[in-house]
Amino acid sequence: MQNLTLAQISKGLEAGEFTSVEITQHYLDRIKQLDQGENGLNSFITVNEELALAEAKAADERRAAGNATAWTGVPIAHKDLLCTDGTLTTCGSKILSNFVPPYDATIVENFKKEGAVCLGKTNMDEFAMGSSNENSYFGAVKNPWDLERVPGGSSGGSAAAVAARLVPAATATDTGGSIRQPAAFTGLTGLKPTYGRCSRWGMVAYASSLDQAGPIAQTAEDAAMMLNVMASFDEKDSTSIEQPVPDYTATLNDDIKGKVIGLPKEYFPENLDPEMASVVRSAIAEFEKLGCTIKEISLPNTGLGIPAYYVVAPAECSANLSRMDGVRFGVRCEDPKDLEDLYKRSRGEGFGAEVKRRIMVGTYALSTGFYDAYYVKAQKIRRLIKNDFVAAFNDVDFIMSPTTPTPAFKTGEKTGDPVEMYMEDVFTIALNLAGLPGMSIPAGKVNNLPVGLQIIGNYWNEAGMLNMAHQFQTATDFHKEAPAGIDSNR
Amino acid sequence: MEWEVVIGLEIHAQLATKSKIFSGSSTAFGAEPNTQASLVDLGLPGVLPVFNKEALNMAVQFGCAIDAEIGKVSVFDRKNYFYPDSPKGYQTTQLHHPIVGMGHIDITLEDGPDKGVTKRINVTRAHLEEDAGKSLHEDFQGMSGIDLNRAGTPLIEIVSEPEMRNAKEAVAYFKKMHSIVTYLGICDGDLSQGSMRCDCNVSLRPKGQEEFGTRTEIKNVNSFRFVEQAINCEIERQRDILEDGGSIVQETRLYDPNKNETRSMRSKEVANDYRYFPCPDLLPVVIDDDYIEAIRSHLPELPDQKKQRFMDDHKLSEYDASVLTASRELAAYFETVAEKCGDYKLATNWVMGELSAAMNKSDVSIQACPISAEVLGAMLLRLKDETINGKGAKTLFQSLWEKQSDDVDALIESLGIKQVQDSGAIESIVDEVLANNQAQVDNYVAAAEDKRGKMLGFFVGQVMKASKGSANPGMVNSVLKTKLDEKC
Numbered sequence: 001m002q003n004l005t006l007a008q009i010s011k012g013l014e015a016g017e018f019t020s021v022e023i024t025q026h027y028l029d030r031i032k033q034l035d036q037g038e039n040g041l042n043s044f045i046t047v048n049e050e051l052a053l054a055e056a057k058a059a060d061e062r063r064a065a066g067n068a069t070a071w072t073g074v075p076i077a078h079k080d081l082l083c084t085d086g087t088l089t090t091c092g093s094k095i096l097s098n099f100v101p102p103y104d105a106t107i108v109e110n111f112k113k114e115g116a117v118c119l120g121k122t123n124m125d126e127f128a129m130g131s132s133n134e135n136s137y138f139g140a141v142k143n144p145w146d147l148e149r150v151p152g153g154s155s156g157g158s159a160a161a162v163a164a165r166l167v168p169a170a171t172a173t174d175t176g177g178s179i180r181q182p183a184a185f186t187g188l189t190g191l192k193p194t195y196g197r198c199s200r201w202g203m204v205a206y207a208s209s210l211d212q213a214g215p216i217a218q219t220a221e222d223a224a225m226m227l228n229v230m231a232s233f234d235e236k237d238s239t240s241i242e243q244p245v246p247d248y249t250a251t252l253n254d255d256i257k258g259k260v261i262g263l264p265k266e267y268f269p270e271n272l273d274p275e276m277a278s279v280v281r282s283a284i285a286e287f288e289k290l291g292c293t294i295k296e297i298s299l300p301n302t303g304l305g306i307p308a309y310y311v312v313a314p315a316e317c318s319a320n321l322s323r324m325d326g327v328r329f330g331v332r333c334e335d336p337k338d339l340e341d342l343y344k345r346s347r348g349e350g351f352g353a354e355v356k357r358r359i360m361v362g363t364y365a366l367s368t369g370f371y372d373a374y375y376v377k378a379q380k381i382r383r384l385i386k387n388d389f390v391a392a393f394n395d396v397d398f399i400m401s402p403t404t405p406t407p408a409f410k411t412g413e414k415t416g417d418p419v420e421m422y423m424e425d426v427f428t429i430a431l432n433l434a435g436l437p438g439m440s441i442p443a444g445k446v447n448n449l450p451v452g453l454q455i456i457g458n459y460w461n462e463a464g465m466l467n468m469a470h471q472f473q474t475a476t477d478f479h480k481e482a483p484a485g486i487d488s489n490r
Numbered sequence: 491m492e493w494e495v496v497i498g499l500e501i502h503a504q505l506a507t508k509s510k511i512f513s514g515s516s517t518a519f520g521a522e523p524n525t526q527a528s529l530v531d532l533g534l535p536g537v538l539p540v541f542n543k544e545a546l547n548m549a550v551q552f553g554c555a556i557d558a559e560i561g562k563v564s565v566f567d568r569k570n571y572f573y574p575d576s577p578k579g580y581q582t583t584q585l586h587h588p589i590v591g592m593g594h595i596d597i598t599l600e601d602g603p604d605k606g607v608t609k610r611i612n613v614t615r616a617h618l619e620e621d622a623g624k625s626l627h628e629d630f631q632g633m634s635g636i637d638l639n640r641a642g643t644p645l646i647e648i649v650s651e652p653e654m655r656n657a658k659e660a661v662a663y664f665k666k667m668h669s670i671v672t673y674l675g676i677c678d679g680d681l682s683q684g685s686m687r688c689d690c691n692v693s694l695r696p697k698g699q700e701e702f703g704t705r706t707e708i709k710n711v712n713s714f715r716f717v718e719q720a721i722n723c724e725i726e727r728q729r730d731i732l733e734d735g736g737s738i739v740q741e742t743r744l745y746d747p748n749k750n751e752t753r754s755m756r757s758k759e760v761a762n763d764y765r766y767f768p769c770p771d772l773l774p775v776v777i778d779d780d781y782i783e784a785i786r787s788h789l790p791e792l793p794d795q796k797k798q799r800f801m802d803d804h805k806l807s808e809y810d811a812s813v814l815t816a817s818r819e820l821a822a823y824f825e826t827v828a829e830k831c832g833d834y835k836l837a838t839n840w841v842m843g844e845l846s847a848a849m850n851k852s853d854v855s856i857q858a859c860p861i862s863a864e865v866l867g868a869m870l871l872r873l874k875d876e877t878i879n880g881k882g883a884k885t886l887f888q889s890l891w892e893k894q895s896d897d898v899d900a901l902i903e904s905l906g907i908k909q910v911q912d913s914g915a916i917e918s919i920v921d922e923v924l925a926n927n928q929a930q931v932d933n934y935v936a937a938a939e940d941k942r943g944k945m946l947g948f949f950v951g952q953v954m955k956a957s958k959g960s961a962n963p964g965m966v967n968s969v970l971k972t973k974l975d976e977k978c
Contacts, residue, residue, distance in 0.1 A: 083536045096535065103529055105536060202536040208770035237538050238772050295816075316770055319568050322579020325535045343572055366765035375767055452572070 020073025039346035072115030095350025105202025152182030177428030182450020196241035199234030237469030257291030262396030319361030403452030510538030532575030558593025588617035830867020882907030
């Protein structure tokens with residue numbers, strides 16, 4: 001039962017092969033066995049057993065009443081950055097370790113309307129800042145492919161949970177690669193949509209102009225199912241864009257013959273690990289077999305992506321996180337002697353090191369005298385990067401690259417050097433700056449660890465990307481591999 | 491040394507929108523603390539702002555009213571600072587691209603040596619922003635309470651050029667802005683509830699010097715009177731320091747009306763760096779000429795236009811027209827009175843005279859005036875059609891003011907002030923008065939002709955007295971004259 005995809009679970013429920021309560025209990029048992037305790041993966045911060053079973057029961061009743069949708073009774077999990085009415089939402093931070101929102105994020109609400117079951121909230125780097133899920137107040141998450149390695153971040157909990165089949169799919173968010181990099185590290189399919197595709201209402205902001213939610217799933221077909229629910233225009237989010245939401249599953253089997261794939265030379269640098277390059281190039285060769293043509297292209301401003309990102313994202317976060325002040329919600333320091341002490345200690349004790357680093361960087365970048373040199377310049381670079389892509393998409397239908405420079409690294413390996421950690425996102429970050437959609441799909445393995453292929457689409461072409469990914473997955477089996485040691489026979 | 495005073499004002503006006511600038515919560519005043527604060531106003535994690543188009547419309551109305559450039563693309567910025575009544579840790583405002591650019595208004599001084607002189611004051615800009623909540627420092631045993639009902643109320647901040655040269659000009663400017671926003675109906679103008687507040691920037695420089703002196707900013711002054719007092723005592727303070735050879739510290743100060751002094755707001759001078767940057771949660775506000783013109787063409791009549799109309803069409807003096815149009819409510823009151831009695835001159839005299847004196851004496855505003863405009867108009871109509879005379883009108887006014895009744899005609903009856911128009915009745919009173927004052931009649935007859943006019947006044951007074959003031963004075967005059975002349 002554990003390797004069932006979303007699509008299979010949906011069909012199984014419809015066919016009456018099992019009930020929602022049964023499948024929900026199945027996953028809850030797996031979470032208990034594999035996630036919790038000292039040797040557990042630690043991919044969940046909150047498991048809402050009682051609520052999940054109540055939702056499953058309600059879903060079964062809804063099905064019996066004849067009002068079921070494809071989603072009714074299907075279990076999923078939400079990244080702990082999405083607000084859930086009445087359920088703890090920590091963002092992986094001590095400062096929100098007691099925060100129970102009085103409302104649902106629009107994405108959460110969308111799933112509720114369909115009758116999906118929420119098993120719980122997944123672990124993450126604090127406020128989505130990190131590439132290894134080592135920056136969580138609730139502890140690091142282990143990669144099910146190798147427990148000594150990281151699952152990537154910041155959506156490491158969602159990725160590890162789906163990879164270990166503790167949940168068939170999960171929501172995630174991506175500000176610089178936080179969906180695609182963990183999906184690549186755990187052998188999954190992850191998609192970051194076009195900026196404005198999914199509502200940000202109720203998604204705690206890290207960097208508002210870059211944040212976008214998307215799915216992490218086992219297959220492109222499941223990712224399409226997820227996006228069908230996650231994508232919506234939302235009047236409560238001024239940056240949400242009123243663009244019709246297609247049925248992303250409807251075009252999965254379209255012919256991809258004749259599609260032109262661009263390979264930017266900057267994304268295949270000379271120092272790229274040869275084994276990584278070889279896995280990615282052979283995956284791309286598979287697309288050639290499916291009738292696509294390959295074209296070398298150039299995105300000349302690629303090298304400016306990381307520096308621009310590390311001005312814009314910290315600048316925005318330095319303001320976004322100001323509301324975490326210990327005054328109205330969240331953790332307040334003990335016995336503040338005055339207002340200044342309350343602020344200083346609540347925030348000093350409540351935030352972890354990486355969050356503080358980015359708040360300080362952002363505060364500096366916005367200061368009088370530095371604003372033009374950093375923030376304004378970074379915004380100009382965003383424009384240059386966007387222009388690179390717009391020009392490239394005049395000639396190609398998709399752009400492909402490795403998702404990450406290396407497979408999953410070891411826990412603790414990069415924690416000492418923030419810049420080395422930041423370089424993890426070198427291939428993913430430009431899309432957030434440009435607002436473009438991108439996804440990662442399993443393309444093979446290096447040293448027995450999964451490797452991701454990044455597919456970049458033009459604005460609003462999520463359906464095309466999912467079509468490409470699904471055709472690849474129809475022709476290959478990389479996505480079917482699951483990590484060893486996750487059979488629930490204990 | 492002779493000093494020149496330089497004053498610039500920043501006026502915050504709460505816009506009278508039904509809901510807040512970035513959330514759907516009500517903006518009504520006076521509710522229980524935190525009952526009108528939504529998730530957005532509370533600044534909870536994950537919430538997002540959505541710009542209220544009604545606030546945009548009002549800001550553009552204001553821009554059109556002061557003949558300003560309207561920002562076709564205006565941008566909201568975040569102004570970062572920590573304070574408990576600022577729930578997000580930043581205020582959403584407009585720094586570089588305000589909705590309203592350079593405009594101007596004309597002010598007319600009400601009193602002082604320059605009474606009646608008109609001066610143009612340029613308005614640098616006006617931008618939209620959100621109001622903060624309130625910190626409540628009482629009733630919490632050493633702690634502070636926070637009420638976020640006001641948080642997110644739309645404000646327009648109107649920034650003047652530093653073109654005012656004394657406190658009276660500043661007050662005239664503040665009053666003019668008050669009248670413009672209330673005429674437009676975009677602000678209720680209630681200073682006592684903080685709907686309009688004023689920050690006064692004051693500096694001194696030696697007369698003839700071009701460079702500005704160091705300024706101080708007096709924050710949140712909330713009445714016309716306090717603006718004048720605060721500026722004057724700040725001018726005094728700065729002059730004393732400068733004349734003693736000291737220098738002014740650039741700082742924000744508070745005015746204490748009880749002690750009539752300003753004092754520094756911060757014990758520690760921390761240079762705040764607000765780290766403004768464009769709010770990534772809000773898109774730039776883009777409007778086109780059609781939008782602006784549609785608003786411009788529907789503007790209500792503004793105080794200057796109304797004043798001009800009163801002068802041109804109804805021959806009011808400039809001073810009378812200025813006073814009567816200073817507030818929307820007074821102007822509306824006056825127009826109703828004038829239309830009801832059909833005589834603008836008469837209405838002007840009574841509204842500026844008797845009514846205004848009574849209001850001053852009882853310290854009531856035109857909104858709380860016990861005599862409605864319709865009733866005063868009806869009364870003046872009776873004066874005009876000579877049902878009552880001037881003396882009767884004063885008696886009647888007093889009864890109306892005391893709210894004895896709103897029925898003008900019934901009161902005229904019950905007060906017995908109906909003017910006697912019957913010539914027979916007047917003649918018999920005249921005969922009686924002449925008979926009772928033979929000595930004065932003899933004097934009159936004996937007097938030279940050019941002295942008699944003056945002497946006639948005595949007899950008029952006696953007749954009016956005998957008629958209990960109700961005789962038609964014109965008729966009394968002519969009957970008396972005829973009868974006395976017969977005796978000569």
